[in-house]
Amino acid sequence: xxxxxxxxxxxxxxxxxxxxxxxxxxxxxxxxxxxxxxxxxxxxxxxxxxxxxxxxxxxxxxxxxxxxxxxxxxxxxxxxxxxxxxxxxxxxxxxxxxxxxxxxxxxxxxxxxxxxxxxxxxxxxxxxxxxxxxxx
Amino acid sequence: xxxxxxxxxxxxxxxxxxxxxxxxxxxxxxxxxxxxxxxxxxxxxxxxxxxxxxxxxxxxxxxxxxxxxxxxxxxxxxxxxxxxxxxxxxxxxxxxxxxxxxxxxxxxxxxxxxxxxxxxxxxxxxxxxxxxxxxx
Amino acid sequence: xxxxxxxxxxxxxxxxxxxxxxxxxxxxxxxxxxxxxxxxxxxxxxxxxxxxxxxxxxxxxxxxxxxxxxxxxxxxxxxxxxxxxxxxxxxxxxxxxxxxxxxxxxxxxxxxxxxxxxxxxxxxxxxxxxxxxxxx
Amino acid sequence: xxxxxxxxxxxxxxxxxxxxxxxxxxxxxxxxxxxxxxxxxxxxxxxxxxxxxxxxxxxxxxxxxxxxxxxxxxxxxxxxxxxxxxxxxxxxxxxxxxxxxxxxxxxxxxxxxxxxxxxxxxxxxxxxxxxxxxxx
Numbered sequence: 014x015x016x017x018x019x020x021x022x023x024x025x026x027x028x029x030x031x032x033x034x035x036x037x038x039x040x041x042x043x044x045x046x047x048x049x050x051x052x053x054x055x056x057x058x059x060x061x062x063x064x065x066x067x068x069x070x071x072x073x074x075x076x077x078x079x080x081x082x083x084x085x086x087x088x089x090x091x092x093x094x095x096x097x098x099x100x101x102x103x104x105x106x107x108x109x110x111x112x113x114x115x116x117x118x119x120x121x122x123x124x125x126x127x128x129x130x131x132x133x134x135x136x137x138x139x140x141x142x143x144x145x146x147x148x149x
Numbered sequence: 150x151x152x153x154x155x156x157x158x159x160x161x162x163x164x165x166x167x168x169x170x171x172x173x174x175x176x177x178x179x180x181x182x183x184x185x186x187x188x189x190x191x192x193x194x195x196x197x198x199x200x201x202x203x204x205x206x207x208x209x210x211x212x213x214x215x216x217x218x219x220x221x222x223x224x225x226x227x228x229x230x231x232x233x234x235x236x237x238x239x240x241x242x243x244x245x246x247x248x249x250x251x252x253x254x255x256x257x258x259x260x261x262x263x264x265x266x267x268x269x270x271x272x273x274x275x276x277x278x279x280x281x282x283x284x285x
Numbered sequence: 286x287x288x289x290x291x292x293x294x295x296x297x298x299x300x301x302x303x304x305x306x307x308x309x310x311x312x313x314x315x316x317x318x319x320x321x322x323x324x325x326x327x328x329x330x331x332x333x334x335x336x337x338x339x340x341x342x343x344x345x346x347x348x349x350x351x352x353x354x355x356x357x358x359x360x361x362x363x364x365x366x367x368x369x370x371x372x373x374x375x376x377x378x379x380x381x382x383x384x385x386x387x388x389x390x391x392x393x394x395x396x397x398x399x400x401x402x403x404x405x406x407x408x409x410x411x412x413x414x415x416x417x418x419x420x421x
Numbered sequence: 422x423x424x425x426x427x428x429x430x431x432x433x434x435x436x437x438x439x440x441x442x443x444x445x446x447x448x449x450x451x452x453x454x455x456x457x458x459x460x461x462x463x464x465x466x467x468x469x470x471x472x473x474x475x476x477x478x479x480x481x482x483x484x485x486x487x488x489x490x491x492x493x494x495x496x497x498x499x500x501x502x503x504x505x506x507x508x509x510x511x512x513x514x515x516x517x518x519x520x521x522x523x524x525x526x527x528x529x530x531x532x533x534x535x536x537x538x539x540x541x542x543x544x545x546x547x548x549x550x551x552x553x554x555x556x557x
Contacts, residue, residue: 035345173444205440323429330492
């Protein structure tokens, strides 16, 4: 079962064209990723400032299928997938509440490295479990 | 009774100093304002793109009392106050869950105008009621 | 000759991991796109609020090759490419001043539509010329 | 002589009301502050991640006098003022190119502390000189 993140669309998400600014969709996807980690029991403050291990995003892509408006209720379906012992990807499908078709779809790729040496290293046991649990 | 808005602190809210970026506190306050309007039954999409009536912010101020970290659970207490038939202000007190003292306090002033002529006009009945209800 | 956009990296671009937040790279790419349109003589205010014609982004992707830090001087090389009479894409290569290898690469796809009916329509003569000029 | 920062208004600065989002004005002011520090020879990356000394903002206020639109050319006049050996404030006046009256005015207060103990400590010689130079 994918993780589902609920999120209202706020004024700050929009631009002068009256809809959500394109890059803001990836911000919302990352919020969903954080919500999913927190729900799994991971401390976000130490996760993002770990001096031994970092999991930066190496690639992101996003398709914009329908405009999203201020006040819309978004549901973000998040599905991670282990690619190797050092790498995973996360897929996101964004729906506006009570609509059948997604408004957007996105993907992020994450690689585990040492934050200063920037060499690959294995994902923690915990992150592998998070991937497996959300994957169902 | 003031309106209370719950909000996690996300990675995007932070900066390279490891805490929430100063101006982002006002973004979070505005989200609380929007959540309060939506809870009162106001349609945010038409509210912010009304061609007959706009309520821009004319002033904002904010005090930063304690650092706020990624993953913190914020509670924003919002209290509006009618200043005249064309103007109101909103006070915000931000707390991190389970802490006694606020981490931040803020204020926004809003004036009702015609969006193109930019002349003052009276607040709608609905907005006056929203002010009175949240003020308790 | 591609268009080159110069941009310092500001504190707001960064996150608690001490580097530029991933989605912010796309924000910087869009700034380069806007700078390129403005340099060609296009009025950005009317461009983004045109009630007859809109050119929303339908797809974006971005690769993160090296971390980018606060204070870095970025050079964004922008190259548009006409895909059809209703569609173009823009490629971005981001360099930190005085470094050989790109820190990031990105792509955006843009489709010309009617903003309310959301049906495809041909790009303006002006936009086709902008594509051709920047393509060299 | 105050420091002057030039900045175009980008699409991301705006919201669905078609003008610059209120809190974004403070983001632009902070960019002006950073540009002024960099012009004085301060390394921004080490400045904002110094483990011995931090200068967080303790207060900010901003007045919105006129709407600011996408594509506008902003000039930000920045004037710092030493308040004590541990504290300074910065005033900002924002003008749209070729207009007489400011579109916005803002103020930030900064206090020098130890980043972990969070106790006040004197500003560096360098920061005091920056204050004095920009104050003229």
